[in-house]
Amino acid sequence: MMIKACIFDLDGVIVDSAKYHFTAWQELANSLGISFTKEQNEDLKGVSRMDSLNYILKLGSVELSQEEKEKLAASKNDRYLQYVDKMDKSEILPGVEEFIRECREASIKIALGSSSKNARPILEKTNLIDLFEVIVDGNNTINTKPDPEVFIKGATKLKVKAEETVVFEDSIKGIRAANKAYFRSIGIGEWHTLIEADYVIPGFENFKLTDLKEIF
Numbered sequence: 001m002m003i004k005a006c007i008f009d010l011d012g013v014i015v016d017s018a019k020y021h022f023t024a025w026q027e028l029a030n031s032l033g034i035s036f037t038k039e040q041n042e043d044l045k046g047v048s049r050m051d052s053l054n055y056i057l058k059l060g061s062v063e064l065s066q067e068e069k070e071k072l073a074a075s076k077n078d079r080y081l082q083y084v085d086k087m088d089k090s091e092i093l094p095g096v097e098e099f100i101r102e103c104r105e106a107s108i109k110i111a112l113g114s115s116s117k118n119a120r121p122i123l124e125k126t127n128l129i130d131l132f133e134v135i136v137d138g139n140n141t142i143n144t145k146p147d148p149e150v151f152i153k154g155a156t157k158l159k160v161k162a163e164e165t166v167v168f169e170d171s172i173k174g175i176r177a178a179n180k181a182y183f184r185s186i187g188i189g190e191w192h193t194l195i196e197a198d199y200v201i202p203g204f205e206n207f208k209l210t211d212l213k214e215i216f
C-alpha cells in the first residue's frame with residue numbers, strides 16, 4: 001500500500017516538551033503532599049489534563065470538588081506554559097524536522113495528532129507550524145487516546161484512508177489508538193514499551209523516507 005500521509009504526535013515525537021509536563025505535574029503533586037515520580041509520569045503520556053490530575057490525586061488519596069480540580073488543572077497549565085514560552089528550535093528532537101520536510105517534498109501529507117491543548121503555541125515557538133497541513137489537538141477532540149478520534153479526524157481532513165497513513169507515537173496509548181482504527185503505526189522509543197506498534201525506531205536521527213517505504 002502506498003503511503004500518502006503521516007500523522008505525528010507532539011510530545012516526545014517532535015519536541016521534548018514532555019519533561020515540562022512532568023516538572024509542572026510534580027510541582028503540583030508536591031504542593032498537595034503527593035510523591036510523583038518519572039516512572040509514574042509515563043502513565044500520563046497521551047492522557048488528558050483532567051485525567052492526569054485525577055491520576056495524581058488518586059496516588060495521594062486526595063478528594064477534591066470539580067471546581068477545585070479545575071483550578072488546579074488551570075494552575076498546572078499556566079506553569080507548563082511558562083516553560084513553553086521559553087521554547088525554541090533547540091527543543092526539536094533530532095532528525096524529525098528533516099524527515100517531515102523530506103515527506104513534504106515527496107507530496108506526502110502531514111498532520112499533527114496530539115491530545116495537547118498547547119500544540120499550536122509549541123509549533124509556533126519552534127517554527128514548525130507551517131510544515132503541518134492539518135493540526136488536530138485537544139481543542140478539537142472529545143475523546144483521548146487510546147480512542148482513535150484524533151487520528152481519524154486528521155486523516156479525514158487530509159482526505160486519506162487510515163491504511164494509507166502512518167502514525168508516529170511515543171506512547172502505548174497512542175499506538176493502540178492508531179491500531180484500533182487500522183492506521184500503520186511506528187513507535188518512537190523502545191521495543192519493550194511499544195511492542196504493539198507495527199515498527200519501532202529510537203528516534204528520527206538518520207531515519208529517511210526510504211526507510212519508511214522499506215518498512216511498509
